[in-house]
Amino acid sequence: MTDLDHRLTAEIEARRGDLIRLTQDLVSMPTLNPPGAGYREICDFLDSRLGAAGFRTELIRATGSPGDSDQYPRWNIVARREGAAPGDCVHFNSHTDVVAVGEGWTTDPFAAELKDGRIYGRGTCDMKGGLATSIVAAEAFLTVRPDFAGALEISGTADEETGGYGGVAYLAERGYFDPARVHHVIIPEPLNKDRICLGHRGVWWAEIETKGRIAHGSMPFLGDSAIRHMGAVLEEIERHLYPLLASKRTEMPVVPPGARQSTLNINAIHGGEPVQDADFTGFPAACVADRCTITIDRRFLIEEQIGDVKAEVAAMLEAIKAERPGFRYEIRDLWDVAPTMTDRDAPVVRTVAAAIERVLARAPDYVVSPGTYDQKHIDRIGRLKNCIAYGPGILDLAHQPDEWIGVDDMVDSAKVMALTLAELLAAA
Numbered sequence: 223m224t225d226l227d228h229r230l231t232a233e234i235e236a237r238r239g240d241l242i243r244l245t246q247d248l249v250s251m252p253t254l255n256p257p258g259a260g261y262r263e264i265c266d267f268l269d270s271r272l273g274a275a276g277f278r279t280e281l282i283r284a285t286g287s288p289g290d291s292d293q294y295p296r297w298n299i300v301a302r303r304e305g306a307a308p309g310d311c312v313h314f315n316s317h318t319d320v321v322a323v324g325e326g327w328t329t330d331p332f333a334a335e336l337k338d339g340r341i342y343g344r345g346t347c348d349m350k351g352g353l354a355t356s357i358v359a360a361e362a363f364l365t366v367r368p369d370f371a372g373a374l375e376i377s378g379t380a381d382e383e384t385g386g387y388g389g390v391a392y393l394a395e396r397g398y399f400d401p402a403r404v405h406h407v408i409i410p411e412p413l414n415k416d417r418i419c420l421g422h423r424g425v426w427w428a429e430i431e432t433k434g435r436i437a438h439g440s441m442p443f444l445g446d447s448a449i450r451h452m453g454a455v456l457e458e459i460e461r462h463l464y465p466l467l468a469s470k471r472t473e474m475p476v477v478p479p480g481a482r483q484s485t486l487n488i489n490a491i492h493g494g495e496p497v498q499d500a501d502f503t504g505f506p507a508a509c510v511a512d513r514c515t516i517t518i519d520r521r522f523l524i525e526e527q528i529g530d531v532k533a534e535v536a537a538m539l540e541a542i543k544a545e546r547p548g549f550r551y552e553i554r555d556l557w558d559v560a561p562t563m564t565d566r567d568a569p570v571v572r573t574v575a576a577a578i579e580r581v582l583a584r585a586p587d588y589v590v591s592p593g594t595y596d597q598k599h600i601d602r603i604g605r606l607k608n609c610i611a612y613g614p615g616i617l618d619l620a621h622q623p624d625e626w627i628g629v630d631d632m633v634d635s636a637k638v639m640a641l642t643l644a645e646l647l648a649a650a
């Protein structure tokens with residue numbers, strides 16, 4: 223470590239208590255999504271914190287985005303601090319929303335209790351701990367290097383847990399991630415302090431409906447069961463599609479390794495009469511099901527094209543149709559996201575890797591996420607490729623009861639981030 227490295231890491235160590243308190247303050251705000259509560263409050267909090275650190279801040283409401291309403295407005299904050307000379311801009315992006323609490327907690331999910339070096343609560347690891355870490359890293363860096371070159375940005379954005387349309391996508395569409403404005407993006411999602419996440423697999427969701435003909439259930443031969451037709455679809459998925467997907471291996475370093483292939487999940491199935499409310503006390507009617515639907519969640523690889531992924535399912539359905547009398551179906555696209563993977567030689571990857579080696583005295587692991595996160599919008603809408611996820615916390619704890627983040631991990635990650643800033647925003 224250089225002299226500058228030592229000054230930066232000492233500055234981070236001195237802020238350990240502040241980092242804990244900041245994380246606790248953020249976690250104590252229940253920004254649950256859905257419905258998307260408390261975005262304005264957390265943006266106001268970040269506004270005063272970052273304003274005090276010399277950032278120029280903008281609060282942006284994603285008006286008209288999915289879920290945005292007067293009751294639950296989608297507020298985002300973008301804070302920017304200019305350096306003393308021209309240079310690159312480094313941007314830390316964190317989402318401010320958290321998922322539902324769920325069952326099974328032994329601690330208060332919004333009390334942010336500190337116990338044995340861990341802070342417990344909903345959103346500690348995913349990802350308010352990461353947000354706090356990036357803020358403290360930035361503040362420490364600014365204290366040591368007020369004369370830096372370029373610009374430093376920190377954003378807190380809405381709705382990542384529900385697709386990011388009222389958050390990063392909205393900002394990207396308005397130029398906030400334009401490569402002319404921003405050059406390096408780090409998303410402090412909980413991928414562990416020694417791992418660099420380069421990107422994620424692709425996604426395609428679709429609904430498949432089989433069609434039948436209603437008749438009396440005592441004479442099913444007079445109708446045509448959409449559920450039996452769906453049975454044929456499921457059998458085809460089991461017998462042919464799953465083995466085919468398992469044979470498609472990727473060069474992407476996806477973790478866990480089980481996801482280093484194409485996968486398909488059937489999210490939901492429904493056929494026949496609608497499910498009644500729990501308090502309904504009647505019997506179902508005797509009917510042959512005239513429709514049956516499944517929702518599929520297909521995750522695909524950087525080696526695959528979305529067109530081929532869709533064609534594979536279409537071909538399967540056409541093959542069933544050719545063999546099975548009366549088989550009629552419809553397929554509806556719900557949404558899709560292309561896979562993305564930043565190059566290992568990209569400047570932000572190389573710089574963070576070197577900082578990890580200096581702080582933790584070991585080489586980083588390079589990983590790819592099985593599911594998507596906001597990098598998709600930065601890549602596709604912002605057209606900015608120099609983007610990674612890097613932050614403290616254990617990914618497996620995300621969305622779980624008794625979610626926690628380790629204070630030592632946050633401190634180490636803050637050091638890595640501060641050293642990264644010193645490198646990317648070095649004055650000439």
Ligand SMILES: [Zn+2]
Pocket residue numbers: 317348349382411412
């Ligand atoms: Zn997250």
